[in-house]
Amino acid sequence: xxxxxxxxxxxxxxxxxxxxxxxxxxxxxxxxxxxxxxxxxxxxxxxxxxxxxxxxxxxxxxxxxxxxxxxxxxxxxxxxxxxxxxxxxxxxxxxxxxxxxxxxxxxxxxxxxxxxxxxxxxxxxxxxxxxxxxxxxxxxxxxxxxxxxxxxxxxxxxxxxxxxxxxxxxxxxxxxxxxxxxxxxxxxxxxxxxxxxxxxxxxxxxx
Numbered sequence: 001x002x003x004x005x006x007x008x009x010x011x012x013x014x015x016x017x018x019x020x021x022x023x024x025x026x027x028x029x030x031x032x033x034x035x036x037x038x039x040x041x042x043x044x045x046x047x048x049x050x051x052x053x054x055x056x057x058x059x060x061x062x063x064x065x066x067x068x069x070x071x072x073x074x075x076x077x078x079x080x081x082x083x084x085x086x087x088x089x090x091x092x093x094x095x096x097x098x099x100x101x102x103x104x105x106x107x108x109x110x111x112x113x114x115x116x117x118x119x120x121x122x123x124x125x126x127x128x129x130x131x132x133x134x135x136x137x138x139x140x141x142x143x144x145x146x147x148x149x150x151x152x153x154x155x156x157x158x159x160x161x162x163x164x165x166x167x168x169x170x171x172x173x174x175x176x177x178x179x180x181x182x183x184x185x186x187x188x189x190x191x192x193x194x195x196x197x198x199x200x201x202x203x204x205x206x207x
Contacts, residue, residue, distance in 0.1 A: 001025075002118065006125050006196055009142045014127050017196060020203040024118045026111040033116075033183055035101065036109030040184040043098040051091030054079045059086075106182075111206055113183035123192045125199050129154070131162040139166035143173065146193060153189035155181055157197035178202055 001018040002025050008014050019025075059079040067074050081089045117123040124146065131138055143152060151172040156163060158177070167173045176185060178198040186192060194202075 004118070004123075004125050004199070006127050007146070008127050009129070009131075009145065011145050011147065017125065017199065019118075019199060020207050023111050023203050023206040024114050026108075026115045028112045028116055028119075029108060030112075032105060032109045033112050033187065036106060036113075036183040037187065039099065039101040039106075040182060045097040047095045047097050049092040050094055051088035053089075053091075054081060054087030057085065057087045107206055109183045110181065110186075113186040114202065114206075117186055117192050122190065123194060125194055125196055127196050129156060129160055129163045129195055131160075131166060134162040134165035136166050136169050139163065139173075140170055143170070143193075147191075148173075148193060149191045151189045152191045152193060153185055155192065155194040155198045157195055157201050 001021045003016050003018055004024075005013050006015045006017055054077065057079050059077070061077060061079070064075050064078060065072065078086070080086045114123070126146065129142075131142065152174070154163070154167065154173065154175045155178055156175065164175055167175050174185065174189065178194075178201050181202070
């Protein structure tokens with residue numbers, strides 16, 4: 001079981017914890033990570049792209065000229081797709097891009113993402129995010145002492161009003177409860193700061 005140092009908000013070591021080897025020391029499945037990221041991004045797509053068909057574009061419905069005798073090709077409507085300003089054939093229509101990913105695959109991808117962050121030294125466990133107030137500068141100073149970097153994911157086990165209010169205006173800082181952590185968020189940030197309670201919770205829940 002991997003042992004991880006626990007630091008306080010001053011970045012001073014205050015102890016160690018043992019995390020599950022199945023969760024934080026698992027074999028990294030890159031194909032599974034790719035699929036999990038694709039699944040998340042598909043769910044985020046708005047799917048609102050739309051073109052107008054010949055039934056929706058504006059224009060008269062009368063026949064432009066008689067069927068025979070003019071020498072021209074027969075034509076029934078000015079809204080035909082072969083005409084300028086006509087309708088679009090087989091264009092995009094509003095749709096839902098999301099799809100179901102099996103729970104075992106989601107959990108496996110999450111274990112791989114956590115293992116990658118710990119292996120690369122990009123995950124730090126903090127004893128607790130006990131802040132005296134909800135000021136942005138207080139949170140910014142704490143993150144600076146923790147060497148969080150420019151893009152950091154903060155994972156807390158429960159509700160922390162001071163942390164939520166103080167971090168919401170900081171660019172590059174994302175606060176997320178442990179129950180909502182997903183591989184896309186972990187891989188999309190340079191550093192991950194995780195409370196000790198959140199680390200233990202994930203270590204137990206993902207076994």
